[in-house]
Amino acid sequence: xxxxxxxxxxKSYGAHTVLADISLDVGQGEVCCIIGPSGxxxxxxxxxxxxxxxxxAGEIIVDGLSVTDPGVSDVALRRRVGMVFQQFNLFPxxxxxxxxxxxxxxxxxxxxxxxxxxxxxxxxxxxxxxxxASYPAQLSGGQQQRVAIARALAMEPRVMLFDxxxxxxxxxxxxxxxxxxxxxxxxxxxxxxxTHEMGFAREVGTHVIFMDGGVVVExxxxxxxxxxxxxxxxxxxxxxxx
Amino acid sequence: MASRRSGPLHAGPLSAALxxxxxxxxxxxxxxxxxxxxxxxxxxxxxxxxxxxxxxxVGAAGxxxxxxxxxxxxxxxxxxxxxxxxTPPLVQIYFLAFALPKIPGIGPHLVLPGIxxxxxxxxxHQGAINVEILRAGLDAVPEGQRxxxxxxxxxxxxxxxxxxxxxxxxxxxxxxxxxxxxxxKNTTLVASIGxxxxxxxxxxxxxxxxxxxxxxxxxxxxxxICIGILGAFFRALEARLALAx
Amino acid sequence: xxxxxxxxxxxxxxLGVTFAIASVAMIVAVVLGxxxxxVRSQAPRAFDLPILAVVEFFRGxxxxxxxxxxxxxxxxxxxxxxxxxxxxxxxxxxxxxxGSEIVRGAIVSIPRGQRxxxxxxxxxxxxxxxxxxxxxxxxRMLPPFVALFAxxxxxxxxxxxxxVSDLLEAARQHVESDDAVALPIYLTVLVAYFLINFPVxxxxxxxxxxxxxx
Numbered sequence: 256x257x258x259x260x261x262x263x264x265x266k267s268y269g270a271h272t273v274l275a276d277i278s279l280d281v282g283q284g285e286v287c288c289i290i291g292p293s294g295x296x297x298x299x300x301x302x303x304x305x306x307x308x309x310x311x312a313g314e315i316i317v318d319g320l321s322v323t324d325p326g327v328s329d330v331a332l333r334r335r336v337g338m339v340f341q342q343f344n345l346f347p348x349x350x351x352x353x354x355x356x357x358x359x360x361x362x363x364x365x366x367x368x369x370x371x372x373x374x375x376x377x378x379x380x381x382x383x384x385x386x387x388a389s390y391p392a393q394l395s396g397g398q399q400q401r402v403a404i405a406r407a408l409a410m411e412p413r414v415m416l417f418d419x420x421x422x423x424x425x426x427x428x429x430x431x432x433x434x435x436x437x438x439x440x441x442x443x444x445x446x447x448x449x450t451h452e453m454g455f456a457r458e459v460g461t462h463v464i465f466m467d468g469g470v471v472v473e474x475x476x477x478x479x480x481x482x483x484x485x486x487x488x489x490x491x492x493x494x495x496x497x
Numbered sequence: 498m499a500s501r502r503s504g505p506l507h508a509g510p511l512s513a514a515l516x517x518x519x520x521x522x523x524x525x526x527x528x529x530x531x532x533x534x535x536x537x538x539x540x541x542x543x544x545x546x547x548x549x550x551x552x553x554x555v556g557a558a559g560x561x562x563x564x565x566x567x568x569x570x571x572x573x574x575x576x577x578x579x580x581x582x583x584t585p586p587l588v589q590i591y592f593l594a595f596a597l598p599k600i601p602g603i604g605p606h607l608v609l610p611g612i613x614x615x616x617x618x619x620x621x622h623q624g625a626i627n628v629e630i631l632r633a634g635l636d637a638v639p640e641g642q643r644x645x646x647x648x649x650x651x652x653x654x655x656x657x658x659x660x661x662x663x664x665x666x667x668x669x670x671x672x673x674x675x676x677x678x679x680x681x682k683n684t685t686l687v688a689s690i691g692x693x694x695x696x697x698x699x700x701x702x703x704x705x706x707x708x709x710x711x712x713x714x715x716x717x718x719x720x721x722i723c724i725g726i727l728g729a730f731f732r733a734l735e736a737r738l739a740l741a742x
Numbered sequence: 743x744x745x746x747x748x749x750x751x752x753x754x755x756x757l758g759v760t761f762a763i764a765s766v767a768m769i770v771a772v773v774l775g776x777x778x779x780x781v782r783s784q785a786p787r788a789f790d791l792p793i794l795a796v797v798e799f800f801r802g803x804x805x806x807x808x809x810x811x812x813x814x815x816x817x818x819x820x821x822x823x824x825x826x827x828x829x830x831x832x833x834x835x836x837x838x839x840x841g842s843e844i845v846r847g848a849i850v851s852i853p854r855g856q857r858x859x860x861x862x863x864x865x866x867x868x869x870x871x872x873x874x875x876x877x878x879x880x881x882r883m884l885p886p887f888v889a890l891f892a893x894x895x896x897x898x899x900x901x902x903x904x905x906v907s908d909l910l911e912a913a914r915q916h917v918e919s920d921d922a923v924a925l926p927i928y929l930t931v932l933v934a935y936f937l938i939n940f941p942v943x944x945x946x947x948x949x950x951x952x953x954x955x956x
Contacts, residue, residue, distance in 0.1 A: 305648055333650035344645035347740040348663045357659055358649035392740060403645075410649060521819065583892065583939035584932050585899040588910060595917060596928040682804040689903055696806065703814070710815035717807050724802040 257316075258283050258414050258445045259304060264313035266299055273299045275469035277313070281414065284443035288456040288477070291466035292492060297449040300466070301416045304447070305336040318413045330362060337407030341419040343399045345391040351378060351402045352387040359409045370409075377405040381435050397428035401435055408439075415439065417448040453497060457481055465489045523708070527715045530702040537698030538719065544616050544694060545681045551620035552680060553673070556627020561657075563632050574628065581625035587686050590618035594690045615687035623680045630676065634669030635661055667738050674731030678724055685720075695719065745923040746930075749916040753927070756912030757934060763830055763908060764895045770834030771890065775841020782842065783849040784871065793842075800839035806900050808832040813904045829901035837894050844886045848879040885950035892942040896935065909934060 259281040266274040273296045281287045289297045302308040304315060306322050306329060315322040318335045346354050355374040359365045365373065378387050381401040383394075391399050400420060407415060417436065421429040433455050440446060440459035450456060456463050456477050463480040465473045465488075473480055473489045484490045527534070562574035581589065594614040597607040609617070638661050646656045666673075688697035699716045703709045782793050800808070813828035823831070852875050860870035902911035913931045917924045 307644060307647055329647070330650045330652065333648060336648070338645075338648035340641060340645060340648075342641050344639075344641035346642065346645070346660055346664075348667065349659075358651060361655045361659065362650040362652075390740075406649070579940060579943075580932075580936060583896075583943055584935045585896040585910075587899045587902075588928065588931050588935060591910070591914070592928040592932060595921070596925040599922065599925040678802075682802075685804040685806040686900075688806075696804070700810075708818055710811070710818040713807060713811040713815045717803050717811065720804050720807060721799065721802045728802075 256283050257281065258318055259447065260314075260316045261300070261304075262314045262316075264300075264303060264315060265311045266296075266303060266308065267311055272469055274303070274310075277466075277469070277471060279464060279471060279474065281445060281447055283445055285461040286440045286446045286448065286459050288460040288463045289447065289449045289466060290451070290453070290456065290463060290492075290496075291472075295466040296469045297466050298418050301338070301418050301447065301449060304414075304416060305333050305338060307338075334362065334410055335413045337410055337412035337415045339400070339403050339407050339415065339417045339420045341423050343391075343396070343403045343423070345399050345403055345406070347391050350388050350390055351383065351394070351405075354391070354402060355406045355409050358406070363410065373409055374405070377408050378402070380408075381405045382431070395428065396424045397431045400424065400432045404432075404435055404439075414445040414447065417446060417450065419449050419451065421450070421452060451496065453481055453493075465492065467492070522711050522714075524711050524715070526702070526706045526708060527711050530698075530706075530712070533698050533702065534695060534716075537693050537695040540612075540692070541684050541694040541696075544612065544619070544684045544687060544692075548616050548619040548623065548680050548684070549677045551616070552623040552627050552676070555620060555624025556631050556673075559624070559628030560631035560635060563628065564635055578625045578628040581621045582629065584622075586618055586622040586683055587689060589622055590615050590686060590690060593618050611690050611692045612687065615690055615692050619680055619683055619686070623676055623683070626676050626679075627673065630669050630672045631665060634665035634672075637668045638664045664740070667735075667740055670731065670735050670738065674727070674735070677731070678727050681723060681727060682720065745916070745920045746926045749913070749923065749927055752912040752916060753909060753930065753934075756907055756909035759826075759906065760895070760898050760901075760908040760910075763826065763833065763898045763901055763906065764891070766830050767833035767837060767894050767898070768891050770830065771837030771841045771894065772887070774834065774838025775845050775887075778838070778842035779845025779849065780871070783846045784867070797839045797842055800835050801843075803836075805832060805836050805897055806903065808836065809900055809904055825901065825904045825906040828904060829898070829906050833894055833897060833901075836897070837890055840890055840893075841887070844883055844890065845879075847886075848882040849875060851882060852878050882953060885946045885953060888942060888946035888949060892939045892946070895938055895942070899935070 257280050261277050261279050264274055264277040265272070277296070277300060279287070289300065291297050299308055303310050304317060304322070310323065317332060320327045320332055320335070322332065345351075346357070349357065352371070352374045355377055356370040359370045359373055360367065375384065375387060378384050381404055383398060383401055383405070386394060386398060386402075391402070394402065404415075404420075420436065421432050424432060429452070433452060436446070436448070436455065437459050448455075448460075460477045462475060463477045464471055465480055465484070465486075467488050473484060473486045479485075480489065481493065484493060559574045559578055562570045563578075565571060593609060594611060597609065597614075598604045600607060642660055642664065643656065646660045651660065684694055685696040687694050688700060691697070693701065695716055699712045703712055778793055778797065782790060782797075785793070809828055809832040812823060812832050813825060816823060816828075856874055856878065857870055860874045865873065898908060899910045901908050902914060905911070909931060913927050917927055
């Protein structure tokens with residue numbers, strides 16, 4: 256079944272059109288990778304899905320809820336969508352465990368013991384069980400991003416959004432974060448990833464979307480879009496990146 | 498000169514210039530007045546403490562109003578902040594002590610005891626400064642923090658309470674500490690309306706013994722020591738709460 | 743409002759005195775600030791500590807204690823000053839200490855690469871400072887110095903307590919002789935100070951914002 260569906264989404268900031276006409280569907284368990292040059296609107300697409308950015312026109316349905324419906328609360332929507340940011344955005348004054356536990360306790364209403372168990376389990380899952388009491392400043396970039404992934408997973412969302420999750424990391428460190436993301440893909444977690452990591456897209460992506468200038472230029476399985484792109488723009492972009 | 502101990506003050510031309518001056522000073526007047534001075538110091542500490550707590554409360558309330566969505570309340574908070582931080586605390590104290598009771602109608606109900614008027618004046622002035630400090634601190638929290646909190650579904654109250662305010666306080670701590678130190682120094686102003694804080698008592702004693710240098714030097718040293726302790730306290734607090742460990 | 747109207751000329755004269763005191767003190771503060779700030783930013787450790795001690799002394803002592811000491815205490819040691827001189831001296835020393843921190847902070851904030859580039863080009867210490875570092879640092883000093891002026895104006899009100907006929911003293915004298923006008927007179931004084939300091943404070947913030955834009 257389709258978890259996220261965008262239909263003719265448009266978004267402009269004043270005279271500048273960021274999203275001209277975006278339509279895409281992501282089914283359960285799929286890993287959708289969005290690639291494209293900077294300024295193409297990729298990050299904006301993600302932010303529209305969880306209503307961090309309101310859309311001007313079109314429709315977005317997430318797990319049966321309409322993003323444009325004012326009757327759908329922010330909380331109801333965001334409980335279903337987890338987001339991992341390029342800059343991690345961990346809360347620096349809280350330990351790793353407290354970072355993971357905060358939203359389950361305050362938004363999902365879990366009690367302290369249940370949230371703690373959930374948090375420790377997720378931190379162990381991303382390989383950071385012993386770092387539960389550490390503060391973000393004491394962790395490396397890769398470790399911080401893995402904590403951020405655990406934090407988003409703690410809300411048990413229906414879909415996980417990754418906004419260039421590895422772009423701010425040193426090349427030798429991206430591996431540990433990609434490993435976690437691949438593990439999630441293998442567990443059939445629905446993911447939408449804006450990424451520059453073509454290897455990741457090829458390995459676990461179920462379909463790839465190439466965006467440029469606010470429109471979807473090409474989409475399909477990785478073997479097609481990355482291996483045998485049909486459009487000239489796709490080809491020239493990949494030539495620069497690969 | 499052989500009888501003098503050597504030390505940093507007793508070196509070279511500085512000592513030669515100061516010695517005759519210092520020799521004329523007689524600190525026994527300070528010793529004799531010690532009990533009164535100690536009482537005054539106690540009052541200084543009380544005013545400083547109440548003033549700082551009050552100013553922090555005013556600052557937090559004002560900053561909360563300014564960042565809230567309530568436009569009228571926010572505008573009122575801004576007006577209050579700008580007026581009370583751009584006018585001298587001494588004038589504010591005079592106003593509270595002498596002008597309030599003259600307001601037609603309710604004036605007679607607003608006759609404040611000196612210490613209340615003085616402390617209130619300090620609270621309003623330093624509180625207004627705190628509003629600006631805390632507002633700037635809230636603004637300084639990186640935007641990504643708001644995004645992450647929103648993505649997790651945290652509501653406005655939880656966002657402020659668990660994400661923004663803890664970070665804003667850490668960011669604001671140096672400025673808040675400086676403001677407490679300013680307030681401590683400004684407690685001397687209360688003597689102008691007759692309140693017997695340390696400075697007020699000192700002036701009283703001077704009026705009786707007719708010498709002043711000894712008392713001002715002593716009182717000055719006391720204030721310097723207190724400021725030094727406050728400064729060290731806040732530096733330690735900043736170090737303890739620092740986000741980059 | 744007869745009492746209030748008759749007070750206005752005196753208040754205006756007092757305002758003039760306030761301005762005069764604040765301006766002279768500001769000049770003293772800038773001069774002392776640059777002198778001590780530059781020395782501290784350039785000097786080896788040996789000079790650093792004594793100057794730091796002096797700066798911290800004038801920042802830590804309550805301004806009122808300093809003023810009273812200069813006006814009442816010094817005569818006891820053989821040095822007589824007028825109220826105006828004592829007030830300006832106290833304000834100047836206090837603001838000078840703050841000013842030296844402003845100057846030092848601005849100089850130190852210029853990226854190290856600037857000094858390295860100047861040295862690599864063969865410029866001497868003084869030349870680097872005068873031609874490369876200071877011109878850049880001056881821009882950064884402007885907002886805090888403007889704010890310092892507002893602080894000086896605000897603090898000048900203390901001069902009234904050592905008999906200087908500034909705005910506040912003029913007001914106080916009139917209220918003392920006719921306390922019915924306490925409300926309008928002190929309100930006027932508050933507004934007068936506000937009308938001076940609010941624009942100055944806004945200017946300082948505006949300059950700071952302009953600085954943040956590259």
